[in-house]
Amino acid sequence: MLLDVLIGNLGYLLRGAVVTVGLAAATVVPSAVIGMVLALAKVFGGMGVRAVVDVYLYVIRGVPLLVLLFFMYYALPYSGIDMPPLVGGVLVMSLYFGAFMAEIFRAAILSLPRAQWDAARSLGMRRRLLFQIVIYPQVFRLAAPPFVNTCILLVKSTSLVSIISLWELTLAGREVAERTFAPLQIFGGVALIYFVLCYGLSRYGLYLEERMRFAH
Amino acid sequence: MNAFVARYLSVFLDGALVTVELALAAIAIVIVWGLVVAVARLSRVRGLAALAGGYIQLMRNTPLLVQIYFIYFGFAMAGFGLSGFASGLLALCLQNGAYAAEIYRGGLQSLSVKQIEGGRALGMTPWLTFRIVVLPQAVARVVPPLGNQFVLILKDTSIVSAIAVGELTHVGKLLSERTAATYEIFFVLAAFYLVMTSIVTTLVRLNERRVALLV
Numbered sequence: 001m002l003l004d005v006l007i008g009n010l011g012y013l014l015r016g017a018v019v020t021v022g023l024a025a026a027t028v029v030p031s032a033v034i035g036m037v038l039a040l041a042k043v044f045g046g047m048g049v050r051a052v053v054d055v056y057l058y059v060i061r062g063v064p065l066l067v068l069l070f071f072m073y074y075a076l077p078y079s080g081i082d083m084p085p086l087v088g089g090v091l092v093m094s095l096y097f098g099a100f101m102a103e104i105f106r107a108a109i110l111s112l113p114r115a116q117w118d119a120a121r122s123l124g125m126r127r128r129l130l131f132q133i134v135i136y137p138q139v140f141r142l143a144a145p146p147f148v149n150t151c152i153l154l155v156k157s158t159s160l161v162s163i164i165s166l167w168e169l170t171l172a173g174r175e176v177a178e179r180t181f182a183p184l185q186i187f188g189g190v191a192l193i194y195f196v197l198c199y200g201l202s203r204y205g206l207y208l209e210e211r212m213r214f215a216h
Numbered sequence: 217m218n219a220f221v222a223r224y225l226s227v228f229l230d231g232a233l234v235t236v237e238l239a240l241a242a243i244a245i246v247i248v249w250g251l252v253v254a255v256a257r258l259s260r261v262r263g264l265a266a267l268a269g270g271y272i273q274l275m276r277n278t279p280l281l282v283q284i285y286f287i288y289f290g291f292a293m294a295g296f297g298l299s300g301f302a303s304g305l306l307a308l309c310l311q312n313g314a315y316a317a318e319i320y321r322g323g324l325q326s327l328s329v330k331q332i333e334g335g336r337a338l339g340m341t342p343w344l345t346f347r348i349v350v351l352p353q354a355v356a357r358v359v360p361p362l363g364n365q366f367v368l369i370l371k372d373t374s375i376v377s378a379i380a381v382g383e384l385t386h387v388g389k390l391l392s393e394r395t396a397a398t399y400e401i402f403f404v405l406a407a408f409y410l411v412m413t414s415i416v417t418t419l420v421r422l423n424e425r426r427v428a429l430l431v
Contacts, residue, residue, distance in 0.1 A: 023259045041418035056240065056377075058410075059406070059410065061367075061411045062367075062371075062409055062412070062413040062414065063371075063405075063406045063410060063413075064372070064375075064409060065371075065374075066374045066375055066377065067374055067385055067409060068390060068404060070385070070388065070402065070405075074389075074392040074398045074400050074401075074402070075398035078396070078398055078399065095425075097429040116292055152276065155405075156278070158276075158281070159279035159280075163377075163378050168280055170279065170282055170285075173285070174285065177285070177289060179302055180291065182293070182327065183285065183286070183289035183292075183293050184286070184294055186291055187285045187289065188286060188290070190282050190285075191279075191283065191286060193254075194277065194278045194279055194282060195274065195278050197277075198276075198277035198278070202273065202276065202277055206362070213318040
């Protein structure tokens with residue numbers, strides 16, 4: 001059978017998929033934190049802080065993720081910063097996606113009506129309380145659909161770390177394809193596994209978008 | 217640093233040229249292909265719309281790198297091998313065509329049906345309504361997000377280095393394996409990409425202003 005080769009190696013590929021999910025999960029949390037910090041800095045920061053954030057966003061958004069990964073992998077060891085690819089990969093991806101999350105959170109913060117701030121202040125709320133019960137709940141809801149869509153990009157981008165020889169689904173696929181001489185079936189199967197991982201996220205993103213449309 | 221950069225500048229420029237070729241070819245094809253897919257997606261023919269929808273979902277939920285491997289290694293095994301450049305270009309167009317289709321669809325659907333009905337009520341033919349009512353407004357709404365997609369396409373061309381196409385990132389990778397000047401190499405790489413993405417962003421902004429005036 002044409003697909004026997006895929007079925008025979010499915011276990012190995014699925015172990016790669018587990019690493020991919022782990023990588024994505026390990027990246028999502030720090031990139032969300034970085035994104036929120038950058039967004040707050042950009043909205044509320046002074047001129048100096050905003051300029052620094054702007055430079056960061058400009059560089060990250062203008063340079064491909066793969067080039068940043070190569071920088072970590074090839075260049076940093078020369079200055080004695082020799083991270084294991086796993087740590088370095090998660091770090092670079094977090095910094096990269098943090099920049100994209102920053103835009104999402106910033107747009108959400110800026111879309112809140114000015115009157116809400118004034119109202120909360122005039123009720124005598126402290127800054128911390130204001131953020132806790134007025135700003136954050138709304139920002140998270142507004143930012144949820146684009147956040148989920150960025151998560152899909154993030155899962156897909158974890159495939160790039162296979163190029164710096166970090167073992168996950170795509171690298172597992174390359175190994176099996178080279179061993180079995182069946183690239184069509186193997187990479188087709190790998191694509192299918194990614195599809196299964198991302199499709200749920202896609203549906204969830206759509207659901208959130210729909211819900212948002214009704215809320216307005 | 218300067219001596220190194222001066223010595224290898226022509227090598228970097230050759231790589232950048234391949235990157236630009238890939239990106240421009242992909243952008244040109246994606247502009248057309250995305251529209252074709254969007255029209256198919258909105259078509260009243262059920263099968264066609266479902267096919268386009270399935271294609272968009274498949275592309276949006278699988279990584280570009282795996283598609284590149286599938287096309288480059290898989291097609292060769294199946295008997296019609298493509299060059300690295302052609303494989304990379306095909307994968308870039310397939311993937312980004314799906315995103316462009318969603319952008320076009322958003323632009324077309326954001327128009328109120330009343331405008332089309334209004335045009336028809338004034339006695340315009342469907343084609344005339346489309347040409348002078350729908351199209352100018354759709355274009356104005358589509359240009360900014362499409363521009364963002366072009367920047368992403370330009371950045372995505374770096375992934376084609378995985379199958380040894382001699383574009384900018386591949387050049388940088390080869391040089392950093394052969395020389396010890398890795399910092400210089402990556403600063404030059406980053407500078408090249410920043411200049412190229414900035415040019416695309418600026419061109420899109422200028423166009424944005426022009427199409428905004430149309431409406």
